[in-house]
Amino acid sequence: VLAILASPVLADPLPSWNEGATKAAIIEFVESVTDPALDSYVPEADRVATFDNDGTLWAEQPFYFQGIYALDVLKKKAEADPSILSSDVLKAAASGDIKGATAKGVEGLIEVGNISHAGMTVDQFQKDAREWLTTATHPTTGMHYADMTYQPMLELLSYLRDEGFTTYIVSGGGADFLRSFAQEAYGIPPAQVVGTEGDTKYEEVDGKMVLMKRGGVSFIDDKEGKPVGISRHIGQRPIFVAGNSDGDFAMLEYATSGEGPAFGLIVHHTDADREFAYDREGHIGVLSRGLDEAEKRGWHLVDMKNDWARIWSVPK
């Protein structure tokens, strides 16, 4: 008994992951690239891990949380000045009609963003977003949006960092929005956030030089934009990539087509009871080509229902 008590028992680095093929594959990969005695060893400087955010690190239903936030801001602004609702898209958005607001696709979102995410400094915007994320409540779970992060993924981020990886967010969401909560939610500092970029200008306001959000989008970090965003910000090919939709296909493909070892992970939303169940169809987070090609490409599918013992980082 004493011998057992005295022996070093390594704590499970992924306690919210059920034992199974996915968890085993993650740990096996991490051990294979961190053991200097193995040919598969990767030095710390090259242990780059990139994570999609919406649907991968936190929930994204019924709509991207940043989108719900944008609609909320627009609604408040329109209450003060109804004349800003100068198009059908904006009218739909201000009434909370997500379908109407997104009927035009990304263009509609940009139109909403040009009003809801513009005309203030980056600092003001982030303060406002942080406030909203920690006080507004999600329509079906009743949780604060900031609490709807996935406990198993937080454990995975910590595990990788403990093993010498640098963890990045590479998201189609706005970089300024992500940075308003990424440090607190994920332990990911602002410089390790890659996202869609709005037009920001350095300019004088009331005699002070500030970084002002001007509306408009200068870079979309989604689909084929993700490898480009990685190249621009990180300048290295990741060896660990996690995503949840076909918007991550290019990033997964890029990471796993290098010469060295690489790991691709796809979070498959299979749990209608505890979270949401969706894949090939829908207005958000569509996963179809990824499902078709995951096996062939050696990517690992997370079955949320069976692989995760717990979903939320904060209990409901």
Place this chain on the structure above:
Amino acid sequence: VLAILASPVLADPLPSWNEGATKAAIIEFVESVTDPALDSYVPEADRVATFDNDGTLWAEQPFYFQGIYALDVLKKKAEADPSILSSDVLKAAASGDIKGATAKGVEGLIEVGNISHAGMTVDQFQKDAREWLTTATHPTTGMHYADMTYQPMLELLSYLRDEGFTTYIVSGGGADFLRSFAQEAYGIPPAQVVGTEGDTKYEEVDGKMVLMKRGGVSFIDDKEGKPVGISRHIGQRPIFVAGNSDGDFAMLEYATSGEGPAFGLIVHHTDADREFAYDREGHIGVLSRGLDEAEKRGWHLVDMKNDWARIWSVPK
């Protein structure tokens, strides 16, 4: 004697800096933000330092080294196919006529870059740039370009990192070009390089997915663009900034107009014997407003001739 030998003698962190006001101010600032007992203490996560590159970390005369490289590449390409020299700017550039090539300003440089820095993958470009920097020789010093980094600034970078700072390059030069040598020259990894960005596309070439440099510029990281580049990449206001020209004015102003402590440093090229002497006039690295306002704004001028005991990191 024994007591002296046994007492802890702290090594000089900046041995190539002559004793004087500038060196003293740097050390005083670093000590003031790293001592947890002081009100001026700044936690490690906020110790962001940004450095201009050309004229600040390495030389920039008679012309930006990346520009000389671009002219060299263009010349070689034109030897194989003279028809690419379709404009006066390109003809001047290929003949090594810097004045003619830059008569149109940035536009001319972009025209040269569209041929010299395009049509290859990011990896190929960086391999080629690295090769050139370590084999081609500078017209007046006869040194390899990669060796023309400033020893005192390398010591400053190391000193700041030892004291918990994260050091970034924030340069008007191309990010891909900078990343080809920043790790080896400065100990700065690719993710900590912010620079001007070319258009890169993720696309299939010969059945392989690659990051292809397409020519064109999507972001210019100079002047008012530097605070914007910092916002986009780092997402935090730096507390230590070093530059050498009015192209760094906005970055210096941004860093030193926050609420907490901040340090601005301007490398003033005063040493015609050991390096080059220039400031208010010229085609490159013009420092005029910075000279006028440094004292008022509390920025520290490095007098290269008197403040630096040694210039080059590699002896001539």
